[in-house]
Amino acid sequence: MNVLEQTWKWFADPASWTGAGGIWSRLVEHLGYSGLVLLIAAVIALPVGVLVGHRRSGGNVVVGVAGALRALPTLGLLTLFALWIGLGLTAPVLALVLLAIAPLLTGAYAGVSAVDPVVVDAARAQGLTEWQILTRVELPVAVPVIFGGIRNATLQVIATVTIMAYIDLGGLGRFLIDGLAVRDYSRMVASMILAAALALVLDAVLAGAQKLLSSPGLSKED
Amino acid sequence: MPETAATAIEFAGVTKRYESAVAVEDLDLAIPAGLITTFVGPSGCGKTTSLRMINRMVEATEGTILIQGEDNRDRPAHELRRSMGYVMQQAGLMPHRTVADNIATVPRLKGASRADGRARALELMDTVGLDRKLAKRYPAQLSGGQAQRVGVARALAADSPILLMDEPFSAVDPVVRTDLQNELVRLHEQLERTIVFVTHDIDEAVALGHRIAVFGEGGRIAQFGTPEEILRAPADDFVASFVGRDRGLRRLTFASGQELPMHPLEGGTASGLERPWAPWELLLDDAARPAGWRFGEREVTGGTLFTPGGSLREALDAVLSSPSGWGVAVDDAGRAAGLIASDDVMAAAGRERRSRYGVGE
Ligand SMILES: Nc1ncnc2c1ncn2[C@@H]1O[C@H](COP(=O)(O)OP(=O)(O)OP(=O)(O)O)[C@@H](O)[C@H]1O
Numbered sequence: 381m382n383v384l385e386q387t388w389k390w391f392a393d394p395a396s397w398t399g400a401g402g403i404w405s406r407l408v409e410h411l412g413y414s415g416l417v418l419l420i421a422a423v424i425a426l427p428v429g430v431l432v433g434h435r436r437s438g439g440n441v442v443v444g445v446a447g448a449l450r451a452l453p454t455l456g457l458l459t460l461f462a463l464w465i466g467l468g469l470t471a472p473v474l475a476l477v478l479l480a481i482a483p484l485l486t487g488a489y490a491g492v493s494a495v496d497p498v499v500v501d502a503a504r505a506q507g508l509t510e511w512q513i514l515t516r517v518e519l520p521v522a523v524p525v526i527f528g529g530i531r532n533a534t535l536q537v538i539a540t541v542t543i544m545a546y547i548d549l550g551g552l553g554r555f556l557i558d559g560l561a562v563r564d565y566s567r568m569v570a571s572m573i574l575a576a577a578l579a580l581v582l583d584a585v586l587a588g589a590q591k592l593l594s595s596p597g598l599s600k601e602d
Numbered sequence: 603m604p605e606t607a608a609t610a611i612e613f614a615g616v617t618k619r620y621e622s623a624v625a626v627e628d629l630d631l632a633i634p635a636g637l638i639t640t641f642v643g644p645s646g647c648g649k650t651t652s653l654r655m656i657n658r659m660v661e662a663t664e665g666t667i668l669i670q671g672e673d674n675r676d677r678p679a680h681e682l683r684r685s686m687g688y689v690m691q692q693a694g695l696m697p698h699r700t701v702a703d704n705i706a707t708v709p710r711l712k713g714a715s716r717a718d719g720r721a722r723a724l725e726l727m728d729t730v731g732l733d734r735k736l737a738k739r740y741p742a743q744l745s746g747g748q749a750q751r752v753g754v755a756r757a758l759a760a761d762s763p764i765l766l767m768d769e770p771f772s773a774v775d776p777v778v779r780t781d782l783q784n785e786l787v788r789l790h791e792q793l794e795r796t797i798v799f800v801t802h803d804i805d806e807a808v809a810l811g812h813r814i815a816v817f818g819e820g821g822r823i824a825q826f827g828t829p830e831e832i833l834r835a836p837a838d839d840f841v842a843s844f845v846g847r848d849r850g851l852r853r854l855t856f857a858s859g860q861e862l863p864m865h866p867l868e869g870g871t872a873s874g875l876e877r878p879w880a881p882w883e884l885l886l887d888d889a890a891r892p893a894g895w896r897f898g899e900r901e902v903t904g905g906t907l908f909t910p911g912g913s914l915r916e917a918l919d920a921v922l923s924s925p926s927g928w929g930v931a932v933d934d935a936g937r938a939a940g941l942i943a944s945d946d947v948m949a950a951a952g953r954e955r956r957s958r959y960g961v962g963e
Pocket residue numbers: 620621622623624625643644645646647648649650651652802
């Protein structure tokens with residue numbers, strides 16, 4: 381039996397799905413970690429990106445910070461934080477938040493600053509206040525680009541949350557670590573398939589939300 | 603058109619200084635209410651800056667601007683801006699909102715309901731000559747001319763007595779531009795707003811303005827007056843060179859062509875039995891509209907047409923652009939109504955000149 385057949389067999393076995401270490405509970409853990417990380421990162425990165433975009437200055441700093449964050453190896457950060465803060469949820473969440481900030485920040489900044497300055501000028505000349513310009517013009521027009529950042533961050537976080545298992549936390553990474561420990565390659569393959577499937581499903585959900593929130597006037601067709 | 607009007611907007615000692623340059627210097631100007639005042643002048647002379655200081659899109663460094671007697675800094679900038687329409691070169695419509703929602707921006711800001719805003723938008727679409735079918739379209743689905751009309755409708759929605767326009771028609775092609783200019787004049791007659799219109803095109807300034815402010819370098823007014831005054835008696839060399847070599851030609855814009863003798867198409871009466879334009883022959887289509895000229899075997903497209911109510915300048919152009927040298931006059935329905943002789947146009951121009959200076963005849 382080759383690895384793929386074994387993987388299939390493992391998926392087909394109802395016992396793999398249920399119970400404390402089963403697929404369902406690992407999926408829920410994985411989603412929970414990812415959600416927490418994305419939420420924290422969004423609360424930090426989106427307002428900063430949006431405000432810098434609105435002011436149309438300081439863009440270089442945003443691009444620089446995002447670039448620097450991208451260059452950090454998440455596994456290295458995790459190790460560093462774990463040594464520093466100790467095991468537990470804080471260290472990996474911190475490391476992953478730093479990972480997620482870059483795409484969220486650049487998405488929000490790029491989206492808002494790309495709004496045609498003529499449109500913003502016209503809105504101001506009609507008598508919109510700065511807050512109204514932000515909420516009624518810049519954000520609605522920037523939705524597609526901001527969502528691009530959110531989807532990007534989500535994909536990266538879903539893929540990288542697997543490292544939580546290194547420090548004995550749950551999530552889909554457990555199948556990878558545990559499978560490696562007993563040389564059960566089929567379970568490692570299963571782990572990757574599950575993470576990829578989860579990422580695809582979430583991306584589809586976010587794509588749907590993006591479509592709902594974007595005005596039809598922003599699409600390039602007709 | 604009232605000749606002496608109350609002042610709608612008054613600049614008193616207004617200066618705008620940037621770090622690098624003085625854009626407007628010590629500007630004093632009283633813009634009459636209910637008329638179209640055009641700001642014209644070469645690039646970079648402070649027209650846009652002056653216009654934008656009215657609604658505080660640019661804050662003056664010194665001096666005051668009174669709007670109907672009230673300092674424009676007495677209320678918050680956004681309220682001031684809601685009280686006057688603003689149209690610029692690019693329409694600047696919000697891409698995520700429909701045409702109707704774009705037009706209803708200011709009414710909605712002022713608290714009108716969705717339904718009221720929409721109803722107002724549809725009315726204004728009629729006013730600016732936009733098909734109501736476009737109401738649900740998005741800006742990306744409009745032509746440049748349509749977008750510009752939406753911009754005008756949006757500015758009118760403010761229901762304010764003042765309309766500020768910064769080169770609103772310079773980004774559309776010349777044919778659409780003429781349409782929009784004519785419509786602005788019609789709108790103005792209908793709505794009687796005070797319009798401040800910035801352009802760097804002296805022809806547009808003359809065609810639209812009841813008053814023209816000619817700006818010189820550094821935001822100084824070189825001359826302020828009616829178009830006729832400025833064309834007839836430029837205040838200095840700068841204004842004379844700006845209004846240009848075609849000054850004499852432009853002046854014919856103000857002279858009516860109604861008195862010109864009309865030669866009937868079939869010849870005879872006015873011009874003897876012969877058709878004096880022979881061997882050229884005017885061609886007509888099925889609806890009796892002019893369709894060019896024939897010379898033997900050759901058919902040539904015609905020139906510009908002289909329409910009812912046209913000026914001497916239009917008559918002159920009809921004559922000069924016609925292959926036969928005879929200008930074609932049409933009626934309101936576009937049917938050929940008669941022909942105009944170049945000698946008659948020149949004679950009329952001469953009479954206009956003599957009556958202007960009160961000598962001769
Ligand atoms: N934000 C600014 N900062 C510095 N200088 C400015 C600024 N805005 C305008 N200026 C300068 O002020 C002067 C007047 O500019 P303005 O835009 O009013 O000219 P304009 O008459 O409208 O020209 P145009 O016909 O080209 O539109 C120019 O020399 C311009 O460079």
